[in-house]
Amino acid sequence: MSLDTEFERLSLPLEHEFGISRGSSATAENVVVRVTDDDGTTGIGAASPSAHYGETVATVEAVLPDLLAAVERIGDPANHQRIAAAMDEVVRANPAARAAVDIACCDLAATRAGLPLFRYWGLDPASAPETSFTIGLDNIDRMRAKTREAIDAGYGTLKVKLGTSRDREIVAAVREAAPDATLRVDANEAWTPREAVTNTEWLADFDVEFVEQPVPAANPDGMRFVREYGALPVAADESCVTLADVSEVAEIADIANVKLMKCGGPSEARKLIHAARAGGLDVMLGCMVSTNAAIAAAAHLAPLVDYADLDGSLLLTEDPYTGVPMPKGEIDLDAIERSGTGVRLAE
Structure with a gap:
């Protein structure tokens, strides 16, 4: 060929x-x-x-x-x-x-x-979790407005970006705008270990599900400290890049965030997911802000994981490609109308 x-x-x-x-x-x-x-x-x-x-x-x-x-x-x-x-x-x-x-x-x-890709891999579409929708950092009023937009669009799980001097105020505003939503937070390495532990205590009061990458990846002992003494489960993103990282992540975090763009694609991501499972970790599938031409392949892996953060194409003004439908955050693999990933040029 x-x-x-x-x-x-x-x-x-x-x-x-x-x-x-x-x-x-x-x-x-x-x-x-x-x-x-x-x-x-x-x-x-x-x-x-x-x-x-x-x-x-x-x-x-x-x-x-x-x-x-x-x-x-x-x-x-x-x-x-x-x-x-x-x-x-x-x-x-x-x-x-x-x-x-x-x-x-x-x-x-x-x-x-x-075959659609998930069937090619032998996966069960009913096992896919819903994706979260990310509320990026902005001023408080705009973050509150973005939250209301997401809730009005039907998203029930939100990931809130933190790492500022206004973090408590941000979470309070988001929780006020979304009283019934599942909330997760992501500090993108912005806190010290002691700050992170303190922050998890008040975050727990806002019924936050877990905290993602609270401290720098270069400080694995700090991540371990947060997991041991913090009030919330800890997800590793910047700390979990390649297959070689998984064994250490299993010692310092509760959840591994696997991204195709960090590890080299879906073939390698499957190895990371299975290795994380073997190490006793829960697994989240994450993404960058991307077209469906990248996101759809990750969506086909969703039946293998516990959490999904695959909203990269949902954040775009317009995507030239369609992929896996995600109405109200549901990763609807059964709705794909063609084989492969389902990606095609939008009409």
Whole structure:
């Protein structure tokens, strides 16, 4: 089989400026990859790189020609092991670029088999948890308004970004606007261990479910301290990047946050999920702010996890691609009308 490959950059405006403790953005920069077989069937994937992990759109575009040339040499989108080995020969890092290629190959392989990706992997769509919807950092009034918009749209689980001097005021405003919602918070490494422990105590009073990455990933002892002495379960995001991180995460956190863009794609993410389970961790699937061309593949993994934070495409003003429907946060895999990931150009 011969394969043709191509990629293009997308700049996607966000519905609201998206803020976390490290900064904010008004657009999401993605790179879409297409892998097409002899019959004209195309698999679609996308990279949503993060400078925090050493990647930009420019670095993705720089390595994709070599990564895609490796896929063309293999010529079989279903041979994920051989493709991964071939990509390793090209570059060991650049996980978002590798993720885009792996997503496109998984999409194409499942499409050629005539199955939606979750069935290709043998997963139960009824086991998928609902996704949370993220309330990014902003002034208090706008965060309150964003919360009301999310509740009015039917989302029952919210993830609130923290890491400011106004954190208690933010959570109070969000809880007032969403008295019945499940709340999770994410500090994106902004607190010290002692601050985090103190914060979990008042966060528990607001009925917060868990706290994500309260302290820097470079301080695993600090994460362990928060887990041991804090009042809430602790999820590891920046601390849980690759498969090699899982064993340490099992010692310092309760939940592993697995993201395709951190680990290199759905094929590698499945390994992280199973390793986390073996280590006694709960698992969350997370994402970057991304087009459905990236998010949909993660949604097909949702039956394997306890928590989902796959709202990356829901935060966009408009997405050129459709994927897995998520009405009111429900990851509705059974509603997919085509095989593969279900991604296609929006009409």
